[in-house]
Amino acid sequence: MIYLIRHASPLVNYKRCDGVAAKALLDEYNQTSAIDEGEITGFLSQSDLSKPLLASEANVISSPVNRAYATACKLFEAARVQQDSRLQEYDLRLSAIPLLKMGLRQWFALHRILWLLGVSLGAIPRKTEYRRAVGVADELYKSCSETGKTTIVISHGMFLRTVRKTLQKQGMQARTVYRSGCFTVESLTRACD
Template sequence: MAIVIVRHATPKINYQRCNYKEAVSRLTDYNLSKLVAEDEISVDLIKENIDFKRDIDVLCSPKNRAILTHDIISNELKIDKKMSINDELDEIPLSIINIPLIRIKPTSWFLISRLKWIFLNYIKDRNKINKKCKSIVDSIKENNNAIIISHGFLRLFLRKALKKDGYIRFKSYKNGCFCVEVWEYEK
């Protein structure tokens, strides 16, 4: 059938402008959030492209926002298969860059800090991340009926691993942080 990559729904935190110290606290809130924007979540593409009569691999990041998203999807689709928490699907580490005297939204702090990671760590870490994503794809491609719930930046590396293995993305849906991508093996 297909491999479906899901990015978690938006965590419900305070998204008002903040300074550096507050941004560090908001990142912690983001990572530990107990609520996500349920209204972003649509299970239509998952329902259309996963064969629920066959065994399903359900892999999930250990972060709360991914687990909460999984729980909502599982309840809506009545998936009784227990998810497999996979530490390899955890968010690529992010630390807020210290820029004094400015107040911007947490999402801007996160973006600037991710750009810092790209410039300072990408070359050093990319092989390790690519190997990790290839291992994840290898673990599920035989069944070819899987749901992976993870994070936006890691999704880019998972895409690359799927493309290298001959998969093509043929459908996607995005609303807020929540995103669903359906990948099929190109015969």
């Protein structure tokens, strides 16, 4: 079994801003360990959902990005969490578009759409990032198939979406266990399990 967990919502200012401020807020977003712990507490309070995940002797791996690692450490003892740089979110770069003001989430969405269309603004290309996620998914599938051991991955939205879709193409069945804000827990099992 594989669990994919998206980090809890980072506590940053999502206010309307210009492009220069949005770039500074992206840096804050990428560095903050301040997360909405209430999203995780809601999951932990539902023992029928959280107990199978927390009681397992699973291998726990996390993105080293602070928001993901803070989420992992809220769920598991820090000594149990292995950081893996391959689990970082797809690269995102913002540019200052003159005279435009919008919320931080809209800045992220606009630049993510540009990135998906091939306008990278210096970010790692989409195909490279996609291959990284597929490689991780292939490794997870192989490990799950060989050992039968559970692996828990704490990472980021777009990255995990690619991992999940790749695992589903390999025959695994996905189920959303819990969702609150950004924090999402999904389980993937092989069809024969």
